[in-house]
Amino acid sequence: MSVLVYIENRNGKFKKSTYELVSYGKRLANGLGGSVTLLSIGKVAEDELKNLGAYGAGTILSAETDVPLDDRAYASLIAAAAQNSGATLVVMAHNVTGKALAPRVAVRLNAGLVSAVNGLPVSYQPFVVSKKAFSGKSLMQAEITTDIKVITLSQNTAGIETFAGNAAVETMDASAVTSGITVLSTEVQTGKILLSEADVVVSGGRGMRSADNWEPLEELAGVLGAATACSRPVSDEGWRPHHEHVGQTGKVVAPNLYFALGISGAIQHLAGISSSKVIVAVNKDPEAPIFSAADYGIVGDLQTVLPKMTEAFRKFKSGN
Amino acid sequence: MNILVCISNVPDTTTRIKYSADMKAVDYSGVQWIINPWDELALTRAIELKEAHPALVQKITVITAGGADADPTLRKALACGADDAIRVDAAGGDSLFTATQLAHAVKGEPFDVILCGIESSDYNGSAVGGMLAELLDYNSVSAVSSLNLDGNSIKVTREIDGGKQSIETSAPVVLIVQKGIAINPRIPSMRGIMTARTKPLKVVAATAAAPGSKVVGYQAPPQKSACKMIDPENIDELVHLLHTEARVI
Numbered sequence: 001m002s003v004l005v006y007i008e009n010r011n012g013k014f015k016k017s018t019y020e021l022v023s024y025g026k027r028l029a030n031g032l033g034g035s036v037t038l039l040s041i042g043k044v045a046e047d048e049l050k051n052l053g054a055y056g057a058g059t060i061l062s063a064e065t066d067v068p069l070d071d072r073a074y075a076s077l078i079a080a081a082a083q084n085s086g087a088t089l090v091v092m093a094h095n096v097t098g099k100a101l102a103p104r105v106a107v108r109l110n111a112g113l114v115s116a117v118n119g120l121p122v123s124y125q126p127f128v129v130s131k132k133a134f135s136g137k138s139l140m141q142a143e144i145t146t147d148i149k150v151i152t153l154s155q156n157t158a159g160i161e162t163f164a165g166n167a168a169v170e171t172m173d174a175s176a177v178t179s180g181i182t183v184l185s186t187e188v189q190t191g192k193i194l195l196s197e198a199d200v201v202v203s204g205g206r207g208m209r210s211a212d213n214w215e216p217l218e219e220l221a222g223v224l225g226a227a228t229a230c231s232r233p234v235s236d237e238g239w240r241p242h243h244e245h246v247g248q249t250g251k252v253v254a255p256n257l258y259f260a261l262g263i264s265g266a267i268q269h270l271a272g273i274s275s276s277k278v279i280v281a282v283n284k285d286p287e288a289p290i291f292s293a294a295d296y297g298i299v300g301d302l303q304t305v306l307p308k309m310t311e312a313f314r315k316f317k318s319g320n
Numbered sequence: 321m322n323i324l325v326c327i328s329n330v331p332d333t334t335t336r337i338k339y340s341a342d343m344k345a346v347d348y349s350g351v352q353w354i355i356n357p358w359d360e361l362a363l364t365r366a367i368e369l370k371e372a373h374p375a376l377v378q379k380i381t382v383i384t385a386g387g388a389d390a391d392p393t394l395r396k397a398l399a400c401g402a403d404d405a406i407r408v409d410a411a412g413g414d415s416l417f418t419a420t421q422l423a424h425a426v427k428g429e430p431f432d433v434i435l436c437g438i439e440s441s442d443y444n445g446s447a448v449g450g451m452l453a454e455l456l457d458y459n460s461v462s463a464v465s466s467l468n469l470d471g472n473s474i475k476v477t478r479e480i481d482g483g484k485q486s487i488e489t490s491a492p493v494v495l496i497v498q499k500g501i502a503i504n505p506r507i508p509s510m511r512g513i514m515t516a517r518t519k520p521l522k523v524v525a526a527t528a529a530a531p532g533s534k535v536v537g538y539q540a541p542p543q544k545s546a547c548k549m550i551d552p553e554n555i556d557e558l559v560h561l562l563h564t565e566a567r568v569i
Contacts, residue, residue, distance in 0.1 A: 010482055069480060071450065071460040094446075096479050099438065100462030100496070103415070103450025112416060112532020115445050128536055135441055138337045138346070141536040142414075152446075180459035181489045184475075188483035196481075200569075224569070242465065242500040243479065248333055248441060249357050250499050257568040267334050274541070278566045280558065281547070291547045296561060300552035312555040316563065 001034035004087035006078050007052070008097050009044045015197065017093060017155050019055045024120075024158040025091050026056025031124050037061060037085040039172070041074055046169055053167035055160065060167050061085070063174035069097060070179040075104035077174060082109055082148070089127075094152035095196065102152050111148040118157045135248050135271035154275070155196070156254045195244065198227035200257045201276075203246055205231040205269075207262020207283060207302055211239035217261060220310045223317060229253065231263045247272035262302050265290025282306070321469070321491065322379045323366045324431040326422060326448065327397055328356035328440040329390040337540075344537050353393055357505070358437025360400075364502035365467055366435060367401040373469055379403045381431070385421040387411040391521065399508030399516035410526035415443075419451030420529040427456060432491035433474065438463065438498040446496075453494035461487055465500030 005025035007018050022038060029036040038060045040049060049060050061081050067073055078101060082090050090105055092098035094116045106113035114129050118139075122128040126143050129151060133140040144151070195201065202221040208214065214228075221228045228244060235245040246253050248268035254275035261282050263269060270293050273279060281294035284301050291297045298305055331337075331351045338347040355363070363382065370377040382397040384390050385408040394405040410421040426434070434456075436449030453460035463479040476487050476495060508516070550558045562569045 008481060071462060095481060096463045097481055099446040100450060103447040104454040106416065107451050107454035112414065113447050114533050115447055133443055134337050135444060139539040139541055142533050143536050144533045146532045181461060181487050184486040184488055186483060186485045194482055236503060245499060278568045293544060294547045295566065296558055297547045297549050298552050305552050308555045312559045316559045
């Protein structure tokens with residue numbers, strides 16, 4: 001009963017979410033009484049790969065290729081690695097890449113797939129996992145009934161554990177990989193904290209009143225080291241870019257701390273933030289539904305409250 | 321060029337979820353059914369492209385897998401502007417089962433671009449689009465936030481980890497689309513609703529397929545404790561609580 005974990009690098013480096021995924025794979029392997037193998041696609045230095053030993057990596061297959069992410073090509077490599085290593089469970093992150101690849105891998109392996117799994121399985125035999133359904137309005141337990149199984153892990157739901165041990169890196173031949181798509185250009189977000197990885201998110205809604213009022217919000221985010229986000233009306237109005245939209249049809253986030261500033265708390269917005277550990281809401285309407293989802297609330301006008309918040313957090317940060 | 325839009329028939333996103341007494345099933349009584357929001361945006365973009373390139377885009381077909389109770393949702397898609405509809409008569413099952421049913425109905429049909437929403441608002445699986453592409457052995461591009469046609473070249477923007485990319489690909493292809501693909505979903509006009517009644521809706525028999533997973537049971541999510549209100553004149557209290565009580569800063 002061995003486990004294959006697909007790990008993704010950005011410019012040759014791994015992130016915190018990869019450590020969580022590797023350590024999750026190791027714990028799954030322990031639960032199943034087997035070993036864990038990692039597959040890395042792309043160019044990653046051997047030292048960077050070997051660092052993953054501390055999170056439980058045993059064997060790491062390194063498939064070096066210049067082919068950019070191509071769903072079909074990458075899925076075929078992952079499926080081949082699963083077959084070669086005799087994996088009965090394939091694990092990926094529930095992020096843009098995992099969502100693209102896991103379904104294709106599942107079909108190739110004739111495997112059942114449950115995506116966006118919360119933490120470790122409820123049981124290994126039968127293999128039952130827990131996940132959110134109906135955009136966070138329900139929790140569901142699902143059993144994967146096929147011999148080979150594929151799951152994607154919801155970020156921040158398993159935590160990171162460290163293990164003693166060394167990782168052995170092996171090369172996997174990826175020379176036959178070709179791509180059916182042409183990448184014309186790549187635009188990388190620089191200098192900003194990514195919404196999908198942020199521990200703190202500062203999010204603004206229609207209560208911010210206009211696109212010109214975002215500076216104080218960005219200032220607060222800067223003080224907190226937070227990513228900025230917004231509600232749907234804000235991105236629909238074009239006040240903020242679409243990739244900042246958090247909610248049912250936008251991004252689902254799971255930070256430790258989420259600030260909802262001038263967001264009324266429509267059910268579609270709550271669907272995107274319900275996995276946040278702590279929610280702070282500021283709204284001038286004391287009846288706003290956001291207060292029933294929030295842990296801490298302030299009723300007040302953002303024009304005056306927001307600068308005060310920035311000052312208070314600045315004072316706190318400088319005192320620490 | 322023929323465009324196929326895959327539609328999931330889902331409860332209205334504002335629905336309060338109820339369960340059967342044994343918590344093993346969702347109680348769908350009284351639920352309003354809608355086109356899955358991402359699929360609705362995919363359909364909107366398909367209609368926009370047909371309007372912009374009438375010589376290039378010949379037909380928009382919508383497809384779903386489900387029982388006859390999904391027909392009103394398909395009719396709504398026809399009223400929005402799709403030309404015809406297919407329903408694979410296969411209710412229930414997981415993503416693998418659904419994708420197998422769709423592939424069975426689509427295989428050999430002349431669809432150049434297949435659009436799927438990135439997830440459905442009920443099971444949030446993000447699975448059927450990629451599975452369908454693999455079953456058909458087509459290329460796929462996921463997390464697509466814009467789609468344009470330039471002759472036979474298909475140009476898309478996709479989100480990647482930490483940024484976005486412009487991509488060129490060619491038919492046949494499955495595009496798994498997300499936020500940004502269209503802004504305002506198309507709303508059926510009165511004329512659209514009238515003509516939708518006579519547009520073709522073909523029912524295809526299901527194929528034998530085994531699901532890869534099954535639902536064991538449901539739970540209501542844990543209740544949040546009451547919101548602690550803080551005086552706007554005393555923001556230091558908030559900082560203090562976040563630091564000492566919630567321990568998140």
